[in-house]
Amino acid sequence: MFSALRQNGKNETTQQQGASSQSTEYTFTQNGKLITLSINIPIGTHLTDLELEFQEHSIRVGILGQKPMIEGKLLHRIDPTQVSYSLVESNRAQITIEVGMGENWPVLVGGPNESNIDSHSRFLLAKRAEEEGDLNSALRWLLQAAEEGHFQSIFRVATIYTTDTRYPVQVDNDKALKYWKIAAATGQGESLFMVGCFYYSGTACSKDYAQAVEYFNQAIRADCKAAYFNLGLIYNEGGWGVERDDQLALNNFIKATEAGNVEAMIRIALMYIEGKGVDRDFQKARQFIVTAHKMNPYLQIPPEIITILNKGQEAFEEDLKNTNGKSPLDFLQPKTNETLTKKQQTNEIEDEENERMEQLQLFDKNRKFRWLFSFGSLAVVSSFSLLLALKKDKKK
Numbered sequence: 001m002f003s004a005l006r007q008n009g010k011n012e013t014t015q016q017q018g019a020s021s022q023s024t025e026y027t028f029t030q031n032g033k034l035i036t037l038s039i040n041i042p043i044g045t046h047l048t049d050l051e052l053e054f055q056e057h058s059i060r061v062g063i064l065g066q067k068p069m070i071e072g073k074l075l076h077r078i079d080p081t082q083v084s085y086s087l088v089e090s091n092r093a094q095i096t097i098e099v100g101m102g103e104n105w106p107v108l109v110g111g112p113n114e115s116n117i118d119s120h121s122r123f124l125l126a127k128r129a130e131e132e133g134d135l136n137s138a139l140r141w142l143l144q145a146a147e148e149g150h151f152q153s154i155f156r157v158a159t160i161y162t163t164d165t166r167y168p169v170q171v172d173n174d175k176a177l178k179y180w181k182i183a184a185a186t187g188q189g190e191s192l193f194m195v196g197c198f199y200y201s202g203t204a205c206s207k208d209y210a211q212a213v214e215y216f217n218q219a220i221r222a223d224c225k226a227a228y229f230n231l232g233l234i235y236n237e238g239g240w241g242v243e244r245d246d247q248l249a250l251n252n253f254i255k256a257t258e259a260g261n262v263e264a265m266i267r268i269a270l271m272y273i274e275g276k277g278v279d280r281d282f283q284k285a286r287q288f289i290v291t292a293h294k295m296n297p298y299l300q301i302p303p304e305i306i307t308i309l310n311k312g313q314e315a316f317e318e319d320l321k322n323t324n325g326k327s328p329l330d331f332l333q334p335k336t337n338e339t340l341t342k343k344q345q346t347n348e349i350e351d352e353e354n355e356r357m358e359q360l361q362l363f364d365k366n367r368k369f370r371w372l373f374s375f376g377s378l379a380v381v382s383s384f385s386l387l388l389a390l391k392k393d394k395k396k
Contacts, residue, residue, distance in 0.1 A: 025120050025152075026070060030105050037061075037095040037108065038088075039069055047087055052095070054080040059109060061095070072109030072118055076100065119150035126153070135167050146179065154183045155191065162194070173204035184215070189224030192216075200230060209234045210241030225259035228252045232267060236276075246277030262299055265292035273308060273316065274327055282313040304328070 026039040039061060041050070051068070053060040056077050062068035082098035099105065107125060110117030117125075126141035139160065145153035158179035161172045177198050183191035196215030199208045213234060216227035232252035238244025250271055256264035265288045271277050272285035286309050292299055308316055308328060319328055 026108075027124070028105075028108050030099075033099055035097045035099055035105055035108075037070075037097065039093045039095070041069075041091055041093050043091045045087075045091075045093075047085070047093070050085075050093060052085060054078065054083045054097075056080065070109065070118075070120075073116065074109055075105050075107055076103045119145040119148040119153065122148075123150055123153045123156075126156070139167055139169065146182075151183065151186055151188070154179050155188070158183055158191070158194070173198070177204040184218075187218075187222055189219045189222030190226075192219035192222060193224045193227050193230075196227060196230060200234065207240050209237075209239060213242055225256070226261075228259060229256035229261050229264050229267075232256060232264060236267065236271075246271065250277040260295075262292045262296045265289070265295075266299075266301065266305075269305070270329060273305070274329060280313065280317075282309055282316070285309060 026037060028035055028037045030036075041063065045063065049064055051060070051062050051064050056079075058073050059070055060068050061070040076099060078097055078099055083095065085093060085095045088094045106128070107117055107121035110121050122141045122145035126138040126145070129135070129138035129141060139157075142153045142157050142160070146157045158176055160167045160169065161176035161179065163171065165171065177195070180191055180194045180198065184195045192215050196212045196219060197203075198205055199212035199215065201207070213231065216231045216234075219227040220231075229252070232249045234242055235245045235249035235252065250268065253264040253267045253271070257268065269285040269288040269292075272281045272288070274280070278284075289301060289305065289309065293301065316328070320326070
């Protein structure tokens with residue numbers, strides 16, 4: 001009893017789903033005697049491009065000429081004649097399998113022996129365990145899948161060791177960095193960004209701005225625009241292998257604002273106040289402050305900045321003369337960093353915990369990234385907390 005579909009068809013796209021993909025490889029749900037299997041495929045793929053094989057005890061699904069997306073021994077026996085398939089979206093195929101009543105399928109492929117369960121099934125078991133509150137089992141499944149090279153599990157484990165205080169493990173920066181580097185090796189943008197944050201803050205490694213710049217630039221090439229702001233900070237500060245460059249700092253802050261980063265507008269305003277990378281211009285500085293406030297009324301703007309702007313440019317320049325060029329804003333940076341870090345601890349991490357299961361399409365939800373500051377030893381936590389929250393309106 002064997003059913004197979006092998007048809008040669010022209011694949012109209014050259015896009016392939018690589019290891020760096022964030023999207024779920026497949027999901028499946030069971031409703032009574034029906035199992036619905038949903039598989040992500042490259043955009044533009046036709047049904048004729050798929051290779052589908054179903055036997056009583058095994059399944060094989062993939063793109064013609066490529067490594068199978070799913071291949072293995074089914075948990076229970078099926079009737080190959082009771083399998084249907086369709087293309088429900090341009091990048092998603094759906095397969096419906098009729099199974100015997102009363103058979104529970106916690107995994108699609110594998111068996112009672114855990115060693116026979118494929119890595120993605122381990123990831124799905126972790127998802128279910130996490131939803132049920134069994135975090136010990138969830139972590140066990142995730143660690144096993146991560147050790148087998150399953151990208152989503154690697155990303156998830158890195159997240160847990162970075163920020164997730166619900167799990168029965170302590171935040172562990174050394175382990176977090178280890179898994180972020182493994183994930184970053186696939187070229188995935190957010191993972192590259194996170195490794196850059198570790199080098200920027202000197203968390204679990206030596207502080208190294210040159211390395212951070214390399215990772216942030218790679219993240220940008222992978223379409224993670226959060227890195228623009230961090231690059232701006234590095235060039236604004238200088239040191240640790242990178243020369244200070246006000247023009248590069250300004251350029252990156254501008255790109256960050258174009259990506260919706262409100263904090264970058266405050267940084268640009270400061271540069272206009274101090275005349276770094278641009279001519280001193282209090283009017284433009286005020287415009288950036290006003291725009292930032294309109295975009296985020298809850299943004300904490302240091303009152304010292306408002307006081308300086310209200311006093312005016314002439315008074316500011318007079319103060320510079322009286323202090324031999326020492327800017328009244330010099331003390332603001334550490335104070336601003338501390339304020340933002342505390343705000344991040346109290347507000348953003350709590351929100352992220354409630355939404356974690358739905359973030360970055362790990363569990364089939366889309367949200368929009370928000371940008372962040374990433375300072376000091378809490379830089380990685382703060383960075384990731386905001387980075388994970390960001391996908392709100394992109395696909396609306």
